[in-house]
Amino acid sequence: MSKLLDRTPLSPTADLKRAGLKVTLPRLKILEILENAEQHHLSAEDVYKALLAEDTEIGLATVYRVLTQFETAGLVTRHRFDSGQALFELDTGDSHDHIICIKSGMVAEFKDEKLEARLREIADELGYELKDHSIVLYGVHREVDA
Numbered sequence: 205m206s207k208l209l210d211r212t213p214l215s216p217t218a219d220l221k222r223a224g225l226k227v228t229l230p231r232l233k234i235l236e237i238l239e240n241a242e243q244h245h246l247s248a249e250d251v252y253k254a255l256l257a258e259d260t261e262i263g264l265a266t267v268y269r270v271l272t273q274f275e276t277a278g279l280v281t282r283h284r285f286d287s288g289q290a291l292f293e294l295d296t297g298d299s300h301d302h303i304i305c306i307k308s309g310m311v312a313e314f315k316d317e318k319l320e321a322r323l324r325e326i327a328d329e330l331g332y333e334l335k336d337h338s339i340v341l342y343g344v345h346r347e348v349d350a
């Protein structure tokens with residue numbers, strides 16, 4: 205049975221330092237948004253809007269720049285799903301796959317041991333040792349379709 209993952213927030217300051225980044229206000233704020241967001245797959249614009257909502261004025265260009273720095277530092281992963289704009293999520297070191305609602309754009313995560321075992325088998329049959337995989341399912345969530 206596949207189950208959706210949940211995760212616990214980390215400490216933004218500690219994470220910046222561990223990633224070798226100087227602690228600056230924009231970095232701290234943006235990391236906080238990423239760590240506390242209920243929907244943790246966010247576009248740069250989502251981050252920008254979340255900052256505005258808490259009266260933090262950080263320009264969209266800065267948000268992009270910081271997210272790219274985070275990506276380079278290994279703090280976040282950038283996804284380019286078919287649904288459109290790039291989405292960023294914290295890289296917590298777990299490997300998981302994604303399912304996306306093509307009507308609402310909602311992104312959920314899942315992990316499935318049987319699927320992963322099967323992928324290793326397939327790779328093995330083809331003469332590979334599996335190192336990584338990326339699976340994105342596209343569907344319509346029943347609550348959206350109702």
Ligand SMILES: [Zn+2]
Pocket residue numbers: 245293300301302313
């Ligand atoms: Zn994810």
